[in-house]
Amino acid sequence: MKTATLRPSAGTSAGDLLFEPAPRAGVLLPLALAGAYDYKLPKGTNASRGLLVSTPLGPRDYLGVVWGAAEGAVGDNRLKEATPLEGFPALPSNLCDFVDWVAQYTLSPPGMILSMVLRSARAFDPPVLRVAYARSGVTPARVTPARERALAVADDGLARSVPGLAQEANVSSGVVRGLIECGALAETTLPEFAAFPQPDAESAAAELNAAQRAAADALIADVRAQKFAVALLDGVTGSGKTEVYFEAVAEALRRGKQVLILLPEIALTVQFLERFAARFGCRPAEWHSDLSAKERTRTYRAVMSGEAQVVVGARSSLFLPYRELGLIVVDEEHEQAYKQEDGIIYHARDMAVVRARSEKCPIVLASATPSLESYVNAVSGRYAHLKLPRRHGAAVLPETRLVDLRHEKVEAGTWLSQPLRDAIAATLAAGEQAMLFLNRRGYAPMTLCQSCGHKMTCRDCSSWLVEHRYRKRLMCHQCGYETGLPTKCPACEAEGTLIACGPGVERVAEEFAAVFPDARVAIASSDTMHGPQETQAAIRAMAKHEIDVLIGTQIVAKGHHFPQLTLVGVIDADLGGSDGDLRARERTFQLLHQVAGRAGRAEKPGLVLMQTRNPGDMVMKALASGDRDSFYEQERQYRERAAAPPFGRLAAVIVSGADSEAVVEAGKMLAKAAPAAKGVKIWGPTPAFYHLLRGMTRERLLVQAERGIDVQAYLREWLSAVKLSNKVRIAVDVDPVSFF
Ligand code: ADP
Ligand code: ZN
Numbered sequence: 001m002k003t004a005t006l007r008p009s010a011g012t013s014a015g016d017l018l019f020e021p022a023p024r025a026g027v028l029l030p031l032a033l034a035g036a037y038d039y040k041l042p043k044g045t046n047a048s049r050g051l052l053v054s055t056p057l058g059p060r061d062y063l064g065v066v067w068g069a070a071e072g073a074v075g076d077n078r079l080k081e082a083t084p085l086e087g088f089p090a091l092p093s094n095l096c097d098f099v100d101w102v103a104q105y106t107l108s109p110p111g112m113i114l115s116m117v118l119r120s121a122r123a124f125d126p127p128v129l130r131v132a133y134a135r136s137g138v139t140p141a142r143v144t145p146a147r148e149r150a151l152a153v154a155d156d157g158l159a160r161s162v163p164g165l166a167q168e169a170n171v172s173s174g175v176v177r178g179l180i181e182c183g184a185l186a187e188t189t190l191p192e193f194a195a196f197p198q199p200d201a202e203s204a205a206a207e208l209n210a211a212q213r214a215a216a217d218a219l220i221a222d223v224r225a226q227k228f229a230v231a232l233l234d235g236v237t238g239s240g241k242t243e244v245y246f247e248a249v250a251e252a253l254r255r256g257k258q259v260l261i262l263l264p265e266i267a268l269t270v271q272f273l274e275r276f277a278a279r280f281g282c283r284p285a286e287w288h289s290d291l292s293a294k295e296r297t298r299t300y301r302a303v304m305s306g307e308a309q310v311v312v313g314a315r316s317s318l319f320l321p322y323r324e325l326g327l328i329v330v331d332e333e334h335e336q337a338y339k340q341e342d343g344i345i346y347h348a349r350d351m352a353v354v355r356a357r358s359e360k361c362p363i364v365l366a367s368a369t370p371s372l373e374s375y376v377n378a379v380s381g382r383y384a385h386l387k388l389p390r391r392h393g394a395a396v397l398p399e400t401r402l403v404d405l406r407h408e409k410v411e412a413g414t415w416l417s418q419p420l421r422d423a424i425a426a427t428l429a430a431g432e433q434a435m436l437f438l439n440r441r442g443y444a445p446m447t448l449c450q451s452c453g454h455k456m457t458c459r460d461c462s463s464w465l466v467e468h469r470y471r472k473r474l475m476c477h478q479c480g481y482e483t484g485l486p487t488k489c490p491a492c493e494a495e496g497t498l499i500a501c502g503p504g505v506e507r508v509a510e511e512f513a514a515v516f517p518d519a520r521v522a523i524a525s526s527d528t529m530h531g532p533q534e535t536q537a538a539i540r541a542m543a544k545h546e547i548d549v550l551i552g553t554q555i556v557a558k559g560h561h562f563p564q565l566t567l568v569g570v571i572d573a574d575l576g577g578s579d580g581d582l583r584a585r586e587r588t589f590q591l592l593h594q595v596a597g598r599a600g601r602a603e604k605p606g607l608v609l610m611q612t613r614n615p616g617d618m619v620m621k622a623l624a625s626g627d628r629d630s631f632y633e634q635e636r637q638y639r640e641r642a643a644a645p646p647f648g649r650l651a652a653v654i655v656s657g658a659d660s661e662a663v664v665e666a667g668k669m670l671a672k673a674a675p676a677a678k679g680v681k682i683w684g685p686t687p688a689f690y691h692l693l694r695g696m697t698r699e700r701l702l703v704q705a706e707r708g709i710d711v712q713a714y715l716r717e718w719l720s721a722v723k724l725s726n727k728v729r730i731a732v733d734v735d736p737v738s739f740f
Helices: 093-106 110-117 145-154 162-169 173-181 210-225 241-254 266-280 293-305 315-319 348-359 372-379 418-429 505-515 532-543 584-596 618-625 628-641 660-673 711-721
Strands: 024-028 037-040 052-057 060-068 130-135 185-190 229-235 258-262 285-287 310-313 325-331 362-367 384-388 399-404 433-437 446-449 466-468 473-475 482-484 498-501 521-524 549-552 565-570 607-612 648-657 680-693 696-706 729-734
Touching: 024 110, 037 052, 093 110, 093 348, 093 729, 110 315, 130 145, 130 162, 145 162, 145 173, 162 173, 173 185, 210 229, 210 241, 210 362, 210 384, 229 241, 229 372, 241 258, 241 266, 241 325, 241 362, 241 384, 258 315, 258 348, 266 310, 266 532, 285 293, 310 315, 315 348, 325 348, 348 362, 372 384, 372 628, 399 418, 399 618, 418 433, 418 565, 418 607, 505 521, 505 549, 521 532, 532 549, 565 584, 584 607, 584 618, 584 628, 607 618, 618 628, 648 660, 648 680, 648 711, 660 680, 660 696, 660 711, 696 711, 711 729
Parallel strands: 229 362, 229 384, 258 310, 258 325, 285 310, 325 362, 399 607, 433 549, 433 565, 521 549, 565 607
Antiparallel strands: 024 037, 024 060, 052 060, 130 185, 446 498, 466 473, 473 482, 648 696, 648 729, 680 696
16 A cells, blocks of 8 residues: 555644554764754654664765664654665664664764764665576577577576677677577576675684694684673684684584674785685685775675675774674784774774674684783683693794894994894705894885984974885875975985985895895885785795795784794884883784794794894893793783773873864863863873874873773763864774874
């Protein structure tokens, strides 16, 4: 029955309605609005939470989601109508709950979290069906040899496009059209996209060792129980963490559940996809920013329908509308790349735990160097602590030696000490591979005028310009600003006085090539010169032993498995150690431990040389002795004494704007307006580490609170009480991990 568009008039009493009032609902739009808006829905709509609706707002229609009951008392005649989207299932209500939770935790408008869920806008376009032709059963009156060939191919019953069949049968498309005209081929449709292959749980399981078996069994039990549980899979590099969680993935597949595997960086996915295929017989679905729009649509729909059973992706894959998640894995869970620092500021590892809770499924956090937060949770028993203390098979952990740069004289402008050069020479002579690690892109981190001392800085940021010599450019690594290398100092105008200070990977590569002219070497770093393609190529070449030495930034530190790599040289182990930030020690330890862990992963033992000026530092000592747990224990005690996370809570408020006076003023106003509360301290405002970033002045305030305090409630009360100039922007970073 077609429903009339009559609305009850003001005079109609509820009792004698011929036409029931249209249902109404609060609809959430993927926009930065305070909450859901009321809409009316077509009669007979079952307005349940999660229903996708096309929603008019202003001049256009948005994709919206029914979020809850309508709130306002506005009459139907003043409400606009939202129409349910045909052909798509509703968002699962636990996903809606997750959106609300993340919004409230990060102090973000819920619509902005929803926009991360609905990110693939084209996925909701009506599916496009492709026209195809299949054998009809009709025999053509006239059969030529060409027609015969085409029919022979089509006799398998599959549907093909006209050019597809023509090509396969080696006939002209005219022949195929002739067969259509005489009715021998009938029109049908093909889905828009090819189906995803289904991973096979039993394809090629590894024979696990005892420690691996115990860990895998614990995870499998979690998957079977189908309830929320967190496990820290804490295993040394090369202990087989991946093999272990693959067993849990297999169990989820047997139960027909979906699995999400989060990786910190796209650069890690290529090797991982191949490894997954070796275990499960096909590649999983991928989700990251490098996908084409078409691939995004295909993957998004397959995730929603449940056809994509395993998704491997970067942090944004956490917000996909899985039909039925049975397991989440966060690999390299300590990685800072899981923290999204702009737009919605959130930590994907922490939010993954929240998502697992709302999906009632287990989650595995895997790392050789867990975050201190996860370590404390595991040691205290809140998370299951699954340990793999040894490398698999014959492989042993590498020996780490410190090279004391205070005693080893290194010529000015060079960075490879004699012990490191000797070790490289020995490795090359043995036909093995080496990796040199320096966490600095480009040629030199700073360019200085020898005459006046002027340092080349970015136009828009308070950061040095980094020389990229291959490109003959100076670049800002904060905002991407670049300029040619000037011939004169811009400050004192002296000619030819600008010199490169300090090393980047390009400069180390230059020195390396001078010392070892015959070695095959490649650079892997994440900048535009050595973009993702080239980095992937370098990593693949390393894995296949097509190069001898890989020189790289942190992009080479993680996850990779190079069986012939026996020497790792750390050019400057002190980088990033002394900037006074809460996590500097933890981060340095994790990064260097990961880098070291690349050495000796197969039969041949590995050696790690770390060049340092602080051999007595607690981080250096822990790395050299291999005593990880005593490092964690010291760090834990230090944090506990300082009431720092996870023993206390932090939130940063960053004020920014183009008008520096307004920013400074707003910072002061905020500090003054901070409500007094027991157990809460406010620090600042102070200039942020990058006081100027992309032309914006930035001031920071820090909230430090005791563990039990509802920091979000405090922040909400505080920020809503202050009326700030519209020249400034406020960003809230709950649980900050960096302090830039
Ligand atoms: P991790 O993730 O802990 O660094 P991996 O899972 O990458 O360790 O394992 C290191 C290497 O050892 C890989 O090449 C892996 O295939 C191999 N390996 C680990 N466990 C086993 C096993 N039980 N049987 C065969 N090979 C294994
Ligand atoms: Zn800049």
